[in-house]
Amino acid sequence: MSTPAGTTHRRTLRWQNARVLSVRDETPTARTYRLLLPEPRRHLAGQHYVLRLTAPDGYSASRSYSVASAPDDTGEIELTVERLVGGEVSEFLHDVVAAGDELEVRGPIGLFFVWPGDRPALLVGGGSGVVPLMAMLRQARLEGRADLLRVLVSARSPDDLYYADELPGDGVRIVWTRSAPPDDPRGAGRMTVDDLALLVRAEQDVYVCGSPAFADAATDRLREAGVPDGVIRVERFGPSG
Amino acid sequence: MATVTRGFFGRRRERDPRLPPGQYDARDEWPVLHAEATPRLATDRWTFTVSGLVDRETTWTWDEIHALPRSRYEGDIHCVTTWSKLGMTFDGVSVDTLLDAAGVQPAATHVVAACHTGYTTNLPLADVTGTKAWVVWDADGKPLTTEHGGPARLLVPHLYFWKSAKWVSELRLLDHDEPGFWERNGYHDRGDPWKEQRYQGD
Numbered sequence: 001m002s003t004p005a006g007t008t009h010r011r012t013l014r015w016q017n018a019r020v021l022s023v024r025d026e027t028p029t030a031r032t033y034r035l036l037l038p039e040p041r042r043h044l045a046g047q048h049y050v051l052r053l054t055a056p057d058g059y060s061a062s063r064s065y066s067v068a069s070a071p072d073d074t075g076e077i078e079l080t081v082e083r084l085v086g087g088e089v090s091e092f093l094h095d096v097v098a099a100g101d102e103l104e105v106r107g108p109i110g111l112f113f114v115w116p117g118d119r120p121a122l123l124v125g126g127g128s129g130v131v132p133l134m135a136m137l138r139q140a141r142l143e144g145r146a147d148l149l150r151v152l153v154s155a156r157s158p159d160d161l162y163y164a165d166e167l168p169g170d171g172v173r174i175v176w177t178r179s180a181p182p183d184d185p186r187g188a189g190r191m192t193v194d195d196l197a198l199l200v201r202a203e204q205d206v207y208v209c210g211s212p213a214f215a216d217a218a219t220d221r222l223r224e225a226g227v228p229d230g231v232i233r234v235e236r237f238g239p240s241g
Numbered sequence: 242m243a244t245v246t247r248g249f250f251g252r253r254r255e256r257d258p259r260l261p262p263g264q265y266d267a268r269d270e271w272p273v274l275h276a277e278a279t280p281r282l283a284t285d286r287w288t289f290t291v292s293g294l295v296d297r298e299t300t301w302t303w304d305e306i307h308a309l310p311r312s313r314y315e316g317d318i319h320c321v322t323t324w325s326k327l328g329m330t331f332d333g334v335s336v337d338t339l340l341d342a343a344g345v346q347p348a349a350t351h352v353v354a355a356c357h358t359g360y361t362t363n364l365p366l367a368d369v370t371g372t373k374a375w376v377v378w379d380a381d382g383k384p385l386t387t388e389h390g391g392p393a394r395l396l397v398p399h400l401y402f403w404k405s406a407k408w409v410s411e412l413r414l415l416d417h418d419e420p421g422f423w424e425r426n427g428y429h430d431r432g433d434p435w436k437e438q439r440y441q442g443d
Binding site: 053097106219223 | 243244245246247248249250251252256263265272273274275276277278279280322323358359388422423425426427440441442
């Protein structure tokens with residue numbers, strides 16, 4: 001499998017103390033943290049950071065979070081975090097962390113689930129799985145290449161949709177699984193092969209991100225739509241708090 | 242040295258000594274993480290091959306590998322994404338048995354595990370010999386499910402779990418190290434959880 005040119009990742013990834021610049025709500029259970037990195041390293045859309053919390057006695061807990069912001073030279077990144085019930089890290093981030101705090105992070109990490117920025121791609125995301133795909137979409141729009149991407153986002157209801165103000169646009173289809181807005185002719189229901197078939201093109205890479213159940217359902221539907229396994233890249237978000 | 246996080250004291254205070262640094266106990270969860278579409282593999286067409294620097298390249302069918310002496314691993318597994326599962330049981334066949342049948346040549350120093358999906362991972366030969374690695378088809382007494390690598394996966398439990406390749410199809414013996422899929426994508430070459438060898442340079 002190929003990796004994006006120019007990013008060898010051979011250097012040691014050091015922990016750094018990022019400053020929280022702002023916190024904003026995406027949904028009732030998801031928040032975006034904008035971080036200032038003292039040692040910024042330009043990321044690729046789709047990469048993630050590891051975030052580590054450390055207690056005074058040395059106890060620590062770390063989790064991986066995808067970057068939601070487009071690659072840029074601001075030295076800042078945005079991580080969107082879903083609050084998981086009982087999640088030691090995500091509950092702390094939601095309940096305690098505020099602008100001005102410092103958080104230890106390390107990254108960017110991962111060279112497989114990345115969009116190189118110049119190839120046609122279909123992005124399929126469910127729930128919080130939209131986060132790394134949003135970095136790709138933001139990059140494409142910033143660079144005037146939104147034509148390269150087609151996007152299908154599955155959300156339970158309008159309240160659960162991340163980036164609701166920003167996401168809609170040409171080539172973006174939103175599928176509601178539990179409740180749809182009254183003006184949506186499709187109504188609510190699970191993603192079908194017909195939802196995907198409209199977006200499938202030859203010669204396009206496919207990025208699937210979501211829960212394991214969503215990822216497996218999405219790849220099964222993609223197969224039914226004629227997409228070969230070899231072009232599908234999957235990021236499964238585990239229930240790891 | 243880690244910086245203390247304002248206001249963080251941690252919840253899971255009773256730390257099980259079986260947990261390597263930076264890991265947490267996933268308890269009843271068994272998270273599923275792989276980068277490719279989950280394949281649907283039929284056991285009647287399944288094969289497993291030992292190839293490369295061996296005296297006899299050897300391929301087993303599903304029935305043939307089940308006829309080999311059984312071997313069990315009882316213990317813990319550790320994923321680089323920070324979850325661990327403690328006290329698991331896996332049944333299958335020891336990699337020692339498979340390598341002995343094929344006859345490892347003295348020049349062999351490393352192996353590449355290849356999968357039915359095209360995924361690969363690399364290991365020093367010493368990490369898959371001496372009752373440290375298995376090809377397994379049962380987990381906790383039940384057939385390994387597809388999302389966990391069924392019908393059969395490699396099991397190298399003393400290293401991070403990406404080394405325990407799902408849907409394994411082949412062990413190729415080499416006289417040099419050859420980075421596999423995650424190892425080419427930013428992850429550590431060996432992946433010892435007790436040394437927190439997660440990413441390149443760790």
